[in-house]
Amino acid sequence: MIYLDNNATTRVAPEVFAAMEPFLTEHYGNPASPHTLGRQVKAAVETAREQVAALLGAADPSEIVFTSCGSESDNWAIGGWLEQNPTRRHIVTTRVEHEAVRNLCEHLAEINCEVSWLEVDGNCELNLDDLPRVLRRDTGIVSVMLANNETGVLFPMKELGAIVREHSDAVFHVDGVQAVGKVPLDLKETEVDLFALSGHKLHAPQGIGALYVRKGVTLPPFIIGGAQEHGRRAGTSAVPNIVGLGVACELARKEADHEPILRLRNRLEDEILARIPNAILNGASDRSKRLPNTANISFQYVEGQNIMMLLDEAGICVSTGSACHSGSHQASPTLRAMNVPYTTAQGSIRFSLGRYNTDEDITRTLAVLPGIVNQLMEMSPYQEELKALRQAG
């Protein structure tokens, strides 16, 4: 199996699994218990908090709160802050956020908030001048992702944060889920107030996330109950998962050299674009503006879902921006926001690499992909358009 869908989830690192195992067997205490078993476990949770803080570049480990997933972190950050600031009813976010932010903001817009949606251009990039224009006195929160999950395009977090500070009293929330472990971070040197991450995107298990809450920023608890996480998130800590996340962050910090993944991704991307006539890149062609692991490529005039399923048949896992659900299917909101034409968005495939991919994986993918795309091109009803593409190529 060749796994090129690491933006969806990642394999649990063996080191992470090994570190978690004792907490699923002999170290079964509740970290809230004052006895020996509890104290042991409590110490492990605090070590993990330090490891997460170190990867994010937080000023203090107490700024890290463990949650169950990235979506919970995003929901807590935005929903929580607005709940405790009832006079601030304006939100600023982008058209290309993950559903955890986008659908929440759409929901809030229906209830009692006003949302300004920042547009992206055809490269999936923001225009920084748009932000000061939409900020207002009653803007409560600005929420922008650090890396787009589909195209891998990075938004300039530092510059955006500076604009938010200069032009408003809003807090600045960053959905960092797709970026953590893939780009260097130093949150204490930025104006970021809240920052969401998810464990399973960086080789920790599914079911663990965290929210960075800058010292001085307060949020009401998302789950009301006991005094866990200093009263900020009730519910017994998911100790094995927390330990796993800590080790995963430690591994990401030690393996900060993304050159190997970058090299593999560039090879895959270059060869696809050179060899397949209907292939075009979605997202900034300037690679320094994208995650090192992601290549979102459209195969024009064919259906992405077909490519995905035929690759799956060949033992290769990718994802598509076009998935026909229940008849109300449309191309992904990100590609639509980029104004990608329908016949291009329909054939989009996201290749997202990870730590365990090899040269051999890329070689095998490049061996089968052109044949699959060619087979679908022969089936396409757009023969005239494809002929023109072939001649142009």
Place this chain on the structure above:
Amino acid sequence: MAEISTLINQHFLQPRNVGDLDNVGFSGRAGSITCGATMRVHVQVDENHRISDAKFQAAGCSFLVAAASLLTEEVKGALAAEVGALLQSPATTLTRILGELPPGKSHCVKLVGEGFVAAIRAYSDSVRDEWHGEEALICTCFCVSEKTIETVIATLELRTVGEVTRACNAGGGCRSCHSLIEDMLASSGD
């Protein structure tokens, strides 16, 4: 269910009858604004009005590709008029051919049906255009002339296409003549 998905899977992985008929035969198009799928169907019809060959081209989900592939096999040898009528009857007919549909996929099947019907109507239209009989032909599926339809409309005082079809079969096949029958109904009152 397992058997059905195997059949669909086989037809998706190895679709039959992909391509066109090099301008021999008749073509129809269908597309969906909601799901973005588009397809073309090409049929060849012999002198006995039976479909002798069928091919398709599609950019749509795997189920649509499989359904189109299955149908190209199914329609071969059948009367064009019968296929046209069958594909426009309630979707249960298609479900019988294709098996139980996955959730949310009824629109894909509808689209495949529309593609085939469009190709068959193209055939019917061409038969009508090329007809050299004494009386003008309106319904090519059931070979009903303009004169026959005029007579039933006048004598039975018919008002709708459905009544005409019940009276003389005209319009009961591919339905390509419905607009012509409507015109005749409209002018009959003059």
